[in-house]
Amino acid sequence: MNLTVNGVAREVESPPLTxxxxxxxxxxxxTGPKAGxxxxxxxxxxxxxxxxxxxxxxxxxxYAEGAEITTVExxxxxxxxxPIQQAFIHHYAAQCGFCTSGMLLAAQxxxxxxxxxxxxxxxxxxxxxxxxxxxxxxxxxAVAAAARGDSFDLTTTAVGKYxxxxxxxxx
Amino acid sequence: xxxxxDEATEARAxxxxxxTSEEEAxxxxxxxxxxxxxxxxxxxxxxxxxxxxxxRRVLLLREAGLAGVRxxxxxxxxGAATSLQELVDLPAPLGPCAANIADLEIRSAATVGxxxxxxxxxxAPRGDLQGAFLALGAVVRSAGEGGIVEEPLEDFLPRRRRRxxxxxxxxxxxxxxxAALDRPHTHDYTALAVSxxxxxxxxxxxxxxxxxxxxxxxxxxxxxxxDPEAAGEAAxxxxxxxxxxLASAWYRRRVLPVLVRKVLAQLKEAA
Amino acid sequence: xxxxxxxxxxxDGVAHVTGRTTxxxxxxxxxxxxxxxxxxxxxxxxxxxxxxxxAEEMKGVHAVxxxxxxxxxxxxxxxxxxIPADEPLLAEDDVRxxxxxxxxxxxxxxxxxxxxxxxxxxxxxERPALLDVRKAFDPDAPRIxxxxxxxxxxxxxxxxxxxxxxxxxxAFAHADVIVQGVYRPAAVEHCPLETQVCQVVPExxxxxxxxxxxxxxxxSMGVVAAHLQVPLNRxxxxxxxxxxxxxxxxxTATETMTALLALKSGRPVKWRWxxxxxxxxxxxxxxxxxxxxxxxxxxxxxxxxxxxxLHDAGAYARFSPYGVTKHSFHHTGAYTIPNLHFDGYVVFxxxxxxxxxxxxxxxxxxxxxxxxxxxxxxxxxxxxFELRLKNANRIGDTSPNGVVYTDPxxxxxxxxxxxxxxxxxxxxxxxMTNEPRSGEWLPEHLVxxxxxPEEH
Numbered sequence: 001m002n003l004t005v006n007g008v009a010r011e012v013e014s015p016p017l018t019x020x021x022x023x024x025x026x027x028x029x030x031t032g033p034k035a036g037x038x039x040x041x042x043x044x045x046x047x048x049x050x051x052x053x054x055x056x057x058x059x060x061x062x063y064a065e066g067a068e069i070t071t072v073e074x075x076x077x078x079x080x081x082x083p084i085q086q087a088f089i090h091h092y093a094a095q096c097g098f099c100t101s102g103m104l105l106a107a108q109x110x111x112x113x114x115x116x117x118x119x120x121x122x123x124x125x126x127x128x129x130x131x132x133x134x135x136x137x138x139x140x141x142a143v144a145a146a147a148r149g150d151s152f153d154l155t156t157t158a159v160g161k162y163x164x165x166x167x168x169x170x171x
Numbered sequence: 172x173x174x175x176x177d178e179a180t181e182a183r184a185x186x187x188x189x190x191t192s193e194e195e196a197x198x199x200x201x202x203x204x205x206x207x208x209x210x211x212x213x214x215x216x217x218x219x220x221x222x223x224x225x226x227r228r229v230l231l232l233r234e235a236g237l238a239g240v241r242x243x244x245x246x247x248x249x250g251a252a253t254s255l256q257e258l259v260d261l262p263a264p265l266g267p268c269a270a271n272i273a274d275l276e277i278r279s280a281a282t283v284g285x286x287x288x289x290x291x292x293x294x295a296p297r298g299d300l301q302g303a304f305l306a307l308g309a310v311v312r313s314a315g316e317g318g319i320v321e322e323p324l325e326d327f328l329p330r331r332r333r334r335x336x337x338x339x340x341x342x343x344x345x346x347x348x349x350a351a352l353d354r355p356h357t358h359d360y361t362a363l364a365v366s367x368x369x370x371x372x373x374x375x376x377x378x379x380x381x382x383x384x385x386x387x388x389x390x391x392x393x394x395x396x397x398d399p400e401a402a403g404e405a406a407x408x409x410x411x412x413x414x415x416x417l418a419s420a421w422y423r424r425r426v427l428p429v430l431v432r433k434v435l436a437q438l439k440e441a442a
Numbered sequence: 443x444x445x446x447x448x449x450x451x452x453x454d455g456v457a458h459v460t461g462r463t464t465x466x467x468x469x470x471x472x473x474x475x476x477x478x479x480x481x482x483x484x485x486x487x488x489x490x491x492x493x494x495x496x497a498e499e500m501k502g503v504h505a506v507x508x509x510x511x512x513x514x515x516x517x518x519x520x521x522x523x524x525i526p527a528d529e530p531l532l533a534e535d536d537v538r539x540x541x542x543x544x545x546x547x548x549x550x551x552x553x554x555x556x557x558x559x560x561x562x563x564x565x566x567x568e569r570p571a572l573l574d575v576r577k578a579f580d581p582d583a584p585r586i587x588x589x590x591x592x593x594x595x596x597x598x599x600x601x602x603x604x605x606x607x608x609x610x611x612x613a614f615a616h617a618d619v620i621v622q623g624v625y626r627p628a629a630v631e632h633c634p635l636e637t638q639v640c641q642v643v644p645e646x647x648x649x650x651x652x653x654x655x656x657x658x659x660x661x662s663m664g665v666v667a668a669h670l671q672v673p674l675n676r677x678x679x680x681x682x683x684x685x686x687x688x689x690x691x692x693x694t695a696t697e698t699m700t701a702l703l704a705l706k707s708g709r710p711v712k713w714r715w716x717x718x719x720x721x722x723x724x725x726x727x728x729x730x731x732x733x734x735x736x737x738x739x740x741x742x743x744x745x746x747x748x749x750x751x752l753h754d755a756g757a758y759a760r761f762s763p764y765g766v767t768k769h770s771f772h773h774t775g776a777y778t779i780p781n782l783h784f785d786g787y788v789v790f791x792x793x794x795x796x797x798x799x800x801x802x803x804x805x806x807x808x809x810x811x812x813x814x815x816x817x818x819x820x821x822x823x824x825x826x827f828e829l830r831l832k833n834a835n836r837i838g839d840t841s842p843n844g845v846v847y848t849d850p851x852x853x854x855x856x857x858x859x860x861x862x863x864x865x866x867x868x869x870x871x872x873x874m875t876n877e878p879r880s881g882e883w884l885p886e887h888l889v890x891x892x893x894x895p896e897e898h
Contacts, residue, residue, distance in 0.1 A: 015184050015187070016187045016189070016231075017184075017185060017187055017219065017229060019216060019220060029470060031461070031464075031467075031468035031470075032461030033461075034465070034467070034635070034636070034685070035467060035714070036635045036636070036637075036717070037717035038217060038220050038221070038716065038717060039217040039220075039717060040213055040216075040217060040277060041717070042635060042717075043274075043276070044635050046276060052279060053275070053276050053279075054276055054279065054280055055213075055276050055277065055280065057216070057217075057220070058211070058212045058213050058216045058217070058277075058280060059212060059216075059280065060209065060212055060216065060231065062187065062189060062231055062234075063212070063231070063233055063234075071461065072459075072460065072461035073460065073461045075460075076459075076460065077460060078456045078460055078462075081456070081459065081460070085459040085460065088455070088458075088459045089451050089452070089455040089456065089459055090451070092452065092455075094452070094455060094458040094459060096634070096635070096636070096684060096685050096686045096687075097454065097457070097458030097459075097463050097685070098465065098634070098635035098636045098685030098686060099635050100458045100459060101461050104459060106275075106276070124275070125275060127274035127275065128273065128274030128275065128276045128277060130635065131635070132632075132633055132634055132635055132686050132688070133686055154451055221716065221718070222553075222556055
């Protein structure tokens with residue numbers, strides 16, 4: 001079966017009923033999406049399927065055939081962080097980080113469809129995502145900041161300068 | 172690396188059927204014995220993953236062209252593979268009922284057919300949409316033993332597990348209403364909800380989800396819909412709520428009359 | 443001091459947001475087998491027969507372990523703190539909580555491992571279960587632990603954590619009112635997004651590399667070494683990256699069993715709990731039953747406190763005696779009460795053994811104490827802020843366990859809260875400090891408790 005993952009065409013051998021999460025993590029070695037519950041209840045497995053956020057643990061491979069899948073690895077890199085990733089760093093929106101992949105992708109899709117910095121709308125968009133560490137406030141702040149196109153200086157650390165380039169915008 | 176290719180695993184793997192038309196889906200379903208239907212997968216895939224379900228044959232329904240909301244005058248027909256998210260902007264009761272289910276990602280995958288045909292879950296009733304469609308006086312077209320039939324949802328529900336729902340249709344009501352226990356968390360099933368609709372001829376239909384093992388008409392309440400207080404109390408005669416993971420039967424009994432009154436008030440206001 | 447007051451990005455921030463943080467389940471080792479556990483379906487039962495051969499004989503199954511495979515099956519994690527061992531790593535003759543692990547299987551994939559578990563033959567003889575801590579003391583309660591139904595090994599062979607201070611009878615005789623309350627917080631799940639998980643790799647040099655989600659790397663290393671009866675240098679723990687723990691990943695719940703499977707099979711092994719296992723079988727914050735009776739004067743002095751705590755430890759002691767001890771030290775909260783009568787029991791029930799969770803032992807008593815203070819204020823008709831300030835810890839006051847307070851912050855904290863919410867305090871309370879008691883804040887009954895511990 002063929003699908004595209006983070007821009008790369010892949011041919012996978014897993015049987016058609018295999019949940020996409022298992023295909024990504026076990027067959028392709030892409031471990032950004034996490035196995036939090038395998039019931040669709042936590043959002044840690046969320047990936048973008050043709051730009052739309054979906055629970056990968058619920059999606060049979062057959063339904064993903066031919067689709068463009070984006071995982072957190074496809075959002076940005078340390079050298080070129082997406083604005084939503086910068087916002088999460090700046091606003092301390094990740095503690096243990098286990099929910100972060102799913103949160104980022106849901107947030108990215110929200111921004112892509114023109115989501116505003118209204119906290120209620122952000123909560124509704126991210127309603128499928130559980131976080132046990134942060135209490136959500138900083139995640140909402142980060143998404144709101146990205147929605148506004150805030151800029152961040154991520155270069156100052158206690159041990160010297162990061163080399164991360166900062167850009168604002170919603171791209 | 173963890174790809175299932177060895178003998179034992181092949182033997183364990185189910186036969187997967189991927190019909191690309193209604194005709195193929197109906198043929199693949201046959202009489203429904205020994206075949207598991209997967210709509211969006213939101214209910215069934217966790218059971219497959221946990222090995223609670225070990226079917227020999229699996230029918231993937233989403234590629235059979237059964238999705239979409241069609242209008243023919245005042246008659247609305249919704250394909251069984253339509254996602255719940257596509258219903259969210261429809262008028263009450265269907266719109267708010269769908270919007271109250273889970274979250275965007277689940278709604279975008281879950282299907283109307285899967286929701287209507289859901290069995291009892293681990294200690295909680297499912298089928299959030301059943302109440303809304305009952306209030307709309309919906310009719311279900313389904314396949315299975317005896318061929319394709321069209322029947323009122325009320326008659327379909329007791330035998331839903333042996334049927335392949337193809338579409339559900341209803342006459343657009345003059346007014347609709349919906350009231351639910353606020354969902355405690357995104358992915359929970361509806362703990363308790365009441366749907367109402369007033370047909371063009373003034374008839375009022377009321378139905379509840381979460382007050383029994385599947386959706387039920389509140390006929391006792393309908394009979395005295397003009398008196399919301401009494402109707403709310405009367406509705407208790409039509410239901411059989413259980414304790415489950417979402418709420419206790421006691422709590423459901425306390426809240427049901429409140430939801431009935433709210434729905435009747437909404438219908439009156441929409442006059 | 444470059445970081446204090448500075449805005450510093452998390453050092454793992456970039457890794458988290460780019461999906462590069464490597465959690466245990468992300469570690470990839472070729473040839474890794476999947477582990478699954480056979481768990482007790484009963485709250486309390488004897489194991490009559492256990493036959494793992496049907497699982498061992500399955501193609502693709504590389505190891506099955508039971509208690510027989512554990513060099514030291516019963517090891518107390520806090521033996522160094524004087525808590526004797528009572529809990530088997532894998533069940534021996536009986537099971538004492540639903541979900542207790544009995545055997546584990548390592549197989550080529552998860553499906554196979556699950557099937558192998560189902561093929562293990564086991565027969566139980568069900569026994570009556572004890573599920574209510576209050577019933578543990580009934581003469582006809584089922585006996586569910588070799589030590590009896592509550593922990594008997596506090597110092598001096600005491601069967602409870604006991605604190606006696608001053609003269610409680612005097613306090614109760616001189617009170618105007620006795621205010622009672624019962625507080626019963628329920629169990630709480632840690633529910634981290636990452637379930638319990640472990641990956642073990644047997645190395646060619648005879649060591650084991652253990653990828654662990656533990657919150658306490660060196661502690662868990664000690665536990666595994668003790669169960670395996672190997673020196674510490676046989677183990678290499680890799681960890682420090684946890685997908686949420688909150689106290690629930692101190693129990694070393696997976697490492698030893700996964701290591702045993704790796705040793706027996708000679709292959710790398712991973713054991714990842716399902717979300718169902720996490721909810722049903724992982725340890726929780728304990729439920730508590732707390733009864734408080736305060737002897738109070740009508741002008742709001744708390745002369746004495748009697749308290750009884752029943753801590754629901756679940757089936758085994760684990761860290762519970764330590765939790766109850768911390769709990770006992772805080773049973774007066776942020777307030778000074780000179781006459782105390784506290785008894786705290788670690789009670790066994792046929793439930794999953796309870797464990798630490800943020801503020802272990804103390805959050806329960808804080809909840810009870812603060813709720814009770816509000817109740818006392820309501821009964822007396824006194825402003826709840828004033829009641830608290832009157833009895834608040836001050837420099838020179840002593841704690842239940844004899845610690846002298848050198849700079850307690852109760853007074854300024856409560857004043858700050860009052861100001862923040864616009865609650866007007868009378869002048870005397872607004873100007874109160876935490877300086878040693880004097881004048882109207884030093885009633886007769888508090889004179890004796892001031893001073894250094896040697897004078898007590």
